Amino acid sequence: MKILRSAKLLFDDIDRRLISRLHDDSRTSIRTLAAEVGLSAPSCSERLKRLEDHGVIRRFTIDFDAAPLGYAIQAIVRVKSLTGQFTLVEKLIKEIPECVTCFKVTGDDDFVCHFYLRSVDHLDEVLKRLHGKADTHTSIVKTAPLDRRLPPL
Numbered sequence: 163m164k165i166l167r168s169a170k171l172l173f174d175d176i177d178r179r180l181i182s183r184l185h186d187d188s189r190t191s192i193r194t195l196a197a198e199v200g201l202s203a204p205s206c207s208e209r210l211k212r213l214e215d216h217g218v219i220r221r222f223t224i225d226f227d228a229a230p231l232g233y234a235i236q237a238i239v240r241v242k243s244l245t246g247q248f249t250l251v252e253k254l255i256k257e258i259p260e261c262v263t264c265f266k267v268t269g270d271d272d273f274v275c276h277f278y279l280r281s282v283d284h285l286d287e288v289l290k291r292l293h294g295k296a297d298t299h300t301s302i303v304k305t306a307p308l309d310r311r312l313p314p315l
Contacts, residue, residue, distance in 0.1 A: 172216075175281050176201065178315040180209060181218065185312050188222040225310065233278040236303035237285055241273040247295040248272060254295065271299075 179199045183190055196206035200290055213219045228236075243251040255264050255273060269271040279285045 172212075173218075175217075177209060177213060180206070181213070181280070181315060182312060184219070184222070185310075188224070232280050234281060235279050236277045237277045237279060238301045238303060239277060239289070240271040240299040241275060241292065242268045242271045244295055244297070244298045251292060251296045254291055258288060258291060260284075273298075 168232065176199050180195060183195060183198060192203050192209050192210075193208050195210075196203045199206065210219065213235050237246070241251060241255065251272065252266070255261055255275060258277075260277045260279055262278055265274045276286060277285070279288065285300065287302070292298055
């Protein structure tokens, strides 16, 4: 990952405003973004390209609600591989389509995973794939009082 050198020269308030605005709505047009930050459209495009080239902006994406697709619950699952099973457990987690995010972590657990599931029975089916290879500790998500916030820029 490239780190922006001399942040004052390469990363300024306009960049912060662009990132913040795109974080709120990645479909915002270049023309609208440019007007909101006080740039011409070509200048705005150049800044976005520079932010992409430096890895600050990795992709433009959507925010969606999985519930209308039948995923009634979400779960956070902490996973600790059994002795000698770490590589296999990591591979298995990557193959589980219900796992939408997975962090390899330090501490007592090896992974912390976020799953979208249709039911508690579905959760049991998914966790069976790890049975005998890892210990799991599951928390059902009730709400998300804070979701997808930018760090201080």
